[in-house]
Amino acid sequence: MAKTILVTGAAGFIGSHVSQALTGRGDRVVGLDNLDPYYDPAIKRRNLAEVRAALPTGASFTVVQGDIRNRELVEALFARQRFDAIVHLAGLASVRYSIGRAARYNDVNVGGSIHLLDAAIKQGETGKSPNFIFASTSSVYGDTERIPFLENDPCDRPLAPYPASKRAVELLGYASHNAHGLDFTALRFFTVYGPRNRPDMMAHMLLDSVTKGRELELFAGGQLKRDWTYVDDIVQGVVAAVDRRLGYQTINLGRGEPVLLADFVEIAEKLAGGRASVRNTARPAADVEATFANIDRARELLGYAPSTSVAEGMGRVWEWYRGVYGP
Numbered sequence: 026m027a028k029t030i031l032v033t034g035a036a037g038f039i040g041s042h043v044s045q046a047l048t049g050r051g052d053r054v055v056g057l058d059n060l061d062p063y064y065d066p067a068i069k070r071r072n073l074a075e076v077r078a079a080l081p082t083g084a085s086f087t088v089v090q091g092d093i094r095n096r097e098l099v100e101a102l103f104a105r106q107r108f109d110a111i112v113h114l115a116g117l118a119s120v121r122y123s124i125g126r127a128a129r130y131n132d133v134n135v136g137g138s139i140h141l142l143d144a145a146i147k148q149g150e151t152g153k154s155p156n157f158i159f160a161s162t163s164s165v166y167g168d169t170e171r172i173p174f175l176e177n178d179p180c181d182r183p184l185a186p187y188p189a190s191k192r193a194v195e196l197l198g199y200a201s202h203n204a205h206g207l208d209f210t211a212l213r214f215f216t217v218y219g220p221r222n223r224p225d226m227m228a229h230m231l232l233d234s235v236t237k238g239r240e241l242e243l244f245a246g247g248q249l250k251r252d253w254t255y256v257d258d259i260v261q262g263v264v265a266a267v268d269r270r271l272g273y274q275t276i277n278l279g280r281g282e283p284v285l286l287a288d289f290v291e292i293a294e295k296l297a298g299g300r301a302s303v304r305n306t307a308r309p310a311a312d313v314e315a316t317f318a319n320i321d322r323a324r325e326l327l328g329y330a331p332s333t334s335v336a337e338g339m340g341r342v343w344e345w346y347r348g349v350y351g352p
């Protein structure tokens with residue numbers, strides 16, 4: 026049966042893909058996004074236009090331009106309709122940018138999430154509460170020594186305000202589950218890339234560097250490893266989580282096959298037919314040496330099966346990038 030789903034951050038990279046997948050299968054999606062200027066809001070408007078252009082006949086996709094920090098606005102949304110699920114993707118991302126901005130990350134990522142949790146709990150007082158799906162991050166693991174990363178690890182030493190804010194919401198999710206029976210699933214995304222990716226992320230900056238000669242900082246001589254995960258695989262995991270009430274869960278969504286940064290650079294250079302303009306710098310203290318997801322729990326609970334290799338995924342990013350930004 027078709028569901029009514031609130032997608033926060035619907036105009037963003039992952040949010041636009043999630044909205045497209047949910048409306049594509051017939052769900053009614055209400056998007057909430059304030060078009061935050063962290064990167065060009067015109068990109069977010071374009072994302073929304075692409076979702077609208079792909080809507081099947083009769084599909085329902087409404088977008089509210091508003092801020093999750095606005096408690097009244099969030100309450101008004103829930104007063105207007107009941108939600109079967111919330112996919113909460115809105116927030117400030119970026120580990121490095123968060124350093125020195127703890128108050129802002131707390132306001133948006135923690136404060137805004139509390140408004141949504143409270144509204145979900147309130148809905149549950151007069152019927153069923155929505156299934157709450159939260160976009161968490163692999164960076165909650167900090168400098169963990171266990172490789173691959175396992176959900177049971179303590180995650181109590183985040184290396185920057187961003188992962189601290191995400192971990193705080195996971196903990197508040199547990200408290201909401203315990204005290205109010207809210208179904209809450211935190212999905213820990215591992216470096217997501219794909220068409221529409223954020224311009225501040227490596228996949229995008231690399232192509233900018235090769236095609237436009239923009240200088241790119243390369244940490245530790247490219248010897249870091251990242252578990253790059255293609256956006257369609259992430260979306261598959263998110264949609265599966267929407268459809269399952271799991272009580273309280275934290276689940277890694279990665280590919281489970283880390284790739285050396287230097288190899289990632291080479292893949293992009295081959296695709297774009299040039300060399301990236303690279304400045305080698307030391308690894309910042311907030312960046313870990315490797316990310317690597319153990320995805321057994323995702324396979325078991327969500328039927329998650331990532332299928333896109335980095336070579337294939339970057340090929341699709343390059344096709345998209347060329348179409349939008351020229352050769």
Ligand SMILES: NC(=O)c1ccc[n+]([C@@H]2O[C@H](COP(=O)([O-])OP(=O)(O)OC[C@H]3O[C@@H](n4cnc5c(N)ncnc54)[C@H](O)[C@@H]3O)[C@@H](O)[C@H]2O)c1
Binds near residue numbers: 092113116117118119
């Ligand atoms: N991209 C990744 O690799 C990655 C990895 C781990 C976790 N995440 C998380 O997934 C989510 C989506 O990430 P993304 O890469 O699509 O980022 P994004 O910046 O493209 O999307 C986030 C969206 O949230 C909106 N937003 C920001 N503040 C808001 C506010 N106060 N009120 C309403 N909307 C607000 C932004 O306008 C943006 O459209 C984020 O929560 C991010 O922390 C992403």
